[in-house]
Amino acid sequence: MKVFDELFHSLRLRIFLVVLIVGIVPIICLKFGVLRSYEDEMISDRSIEIQTQCNSVSNQLITYNYLYDPSSEKVNAELAQLSNIYDGRIIIVDSTLRIIKDTYSLDEDKTILSSEVIKCFQGENTIRYDEKNRYIELTVPVMDNMTGKEQSIVGVMLVSASADSIMVTLEDLTTKLNLLEVVAAIIVILIAVIFSKSIVNPFLKMTDSIAEWGEDVDEEAVSKTMTEFTETHLIAESFASLLSKMKSVDKTRQEFVSNVSHELKTPLTSMKVLADSITAMGDAPAELYKEFMTDMSEEIDRENKIINDLLSLVKMDKTEAKPQIQSMSVNDLIEVIMKRLRPIAKKRNIELVFESFREVTAEIDEVKFTLAISNLVENAIKYNIENGWVHVSLNADHKDMYIVVADSGIGIPEDSINDIFERFYRVDKSHSREIGGTGLGLAIAKNAILMHHGTIKVSSKVGEGTKFTARVPLSYIE
Numbered sequence: 001m002k003v004f005d006e007l008f009h010s011l012r013l014r015i016f017l018v019v020l021i022v023g024i025v026p027i028i029c030l031k032f033g034v035l036r037s038y039e040d041e042m043i044s045d046r047s048i049e050i051q052t053q054c055n056s057v058s059n060q061l062i063t064y065n066y067l068y069d070p071s072s073e074k075v076n077a078e079l080a081q082l083s084n085i086y087d088g089r090i091i092i093v094d095s096t097l098r099i100i101k102d103t104y105s106l107d108e109d110k111t112i113l114s115s116e117v118i119k120c121f122q123g124e125n126t127i128r129y130d131e132k133n134r135y136i137e138l139t140v141p142v143m144d145n146m147t148g149k150e151q152s153i154v155g156v157m158l159v160s161a162s163a164d165s166i167m168v169t170l171e172d173l174t175t176k177l178n179l180l181e182v183v184a185a186i187i188v189i190l191i192a193v194i195f196s197k198s199i200v201n202p203f204l205k206m207t208d209s210i211a212e213w214g215e216d217v218d219e220e221a222v223s224k225t226m227t228e229f230t231e232t233h234l235i236a237e238s239f240a241s242l243l244s245k246m247k248s249v250d251k252t253r254q255e256f257v258s259n260v261s262h263e264l265k266t267p268l269t270s271m272k273v274l275a276d277s278i279t280a281m282g283d284a285p286a287e288l289y290k291e292f293m294t295d296m297s298e299e300i301d302r303e304n305k306i307i308n309d310l311l312s313l314v315k316m317d318k319t320e321a322k323p324q325i326q327s328m329s330v331n332d333l334i335e336v337i338m339k340r341l342r343p344i345a346k347k348r349n350i351e352l353v354f355e356s357f358r359e360v361t362a363e364i365d366e367v368k369f370t371l372a373i374s375n376l377v378e379n380a381i382k383y384n385i386e387n388g389w390v391h392v393s394l395n396a397d398h399k400d401m402y403i404v405v406a407d408s409g410i411g412i413p414e415d416s417i418n419d420i421f422e423r424f425y426r427v428d429k430s431h432s433r434e435i436g437g438t439g440l441g442l443a444i445a446k447n448a449i450l451m452h453h454g455t456i457k458v459s460s461k462v463g464e465g466t467k468f469t470a471r472v473p474l475s476y477i478e
């Protein structure tokens, strides 16, 4: 049920429901509150009114000595009128709890044992509202007001008055309030529809315009459509930045692929030229063949080196390929590298020195770490001058080790220094090629150092020399 699922998860529906609940619940509460307090007030007003009238009747009861002789026409007429007005019943009880008058003439001469009556004799008036049967029941004391004496309660009037008329007014009010409630509910629904629409609209607009975005998303395209809410504007901006990042990744990838193809093609082209020219020569002397074959073999070696370097890079790029970390002596490792490279340095009479400030043991991936240091030292030899020097030093503090590879070589121009770690970047392409460079050595070295969560820095002066400093943590952090 995709439609229901979408509807249920729709932001608009949720905002609509929230506004609806927030709007309608108070209206309903208000209605019941108004009705309740109005009802309470009317019952209390009516009770006071009855009490006042009963007080004046109770005075007459004393005047006409009614408690002892309930035959007074005037009082009886008054009682009948009163019970008529309130559509109720009046019972008069004397001090012996005997009913001496009942306007319904049902219980006269009987004894009443109602708690209200007893309480009234004790000086406590009660007013009770029977909600179910809709009548008000109250007691009024009949006071003996003989002058010079303390007033005493000589009888009690027990009055039950119908609350039907109050209910009629209340029902009338309920109808009006219901009408008001319906009107208010319609207004709230309208507000909820408009409000939820106005909140959701910028998001829909944003979705539409993002779908319309082409290859190039400039600031203008972002700001033009997304100005209504700060939040939507921020989302649009993040999208734009994500898109530009993706474009840049794509550009780098394309550049890389075209660089790779170009680099791989160069040795092949040379080989093709060599092969074609020797074939075109017809009867060439055996020495020439040999020379051409040697050249071709060199080109094959070159092709091989590029492929091997690329494979090393690709291996390090794979994030899932876990480094083979083990704790080992970095001093020994560098010694081995130096030993391997010494013959190459010797060819150009370059002095190769390793200076170790202390014994350093670290958690490293032997193969990748060796690759990084070898490339740095190899470069220091390759881009050096005849009779120059290469200084490698190793030091450490409690956390990191520092490897410095300094040389007395040709140096790197300032405007190239930020690019040398890029794949296939070479300051002087033909020179690099001549000495067998692929342009991948420093990219490999940097990747290997980063893999160990380290950093690599370079400083250089043309004609004076170059210094690479690698900082690598002694313990490997996963």
Ligand code: ADP
Residues within 6 Å of the ligand: 375, 379, 380, 381, 383, 407, 409, 410, 411, 412, 420, 421, 425, 426, 427, 428, 432, 436, 437, 438, 439, 440, 441, 442, 443, 466
């Ligand atoms: P390559 O295979 O060409 O040596 P690298 O990635 O190792 O590629 O180095 C990139 C470029 O940086 C080199 O072509 C070279 O121009 C420059 N470079 C690297 N190391 C040094 C150095 N020690 N002295 C001078 N230039 C250097």
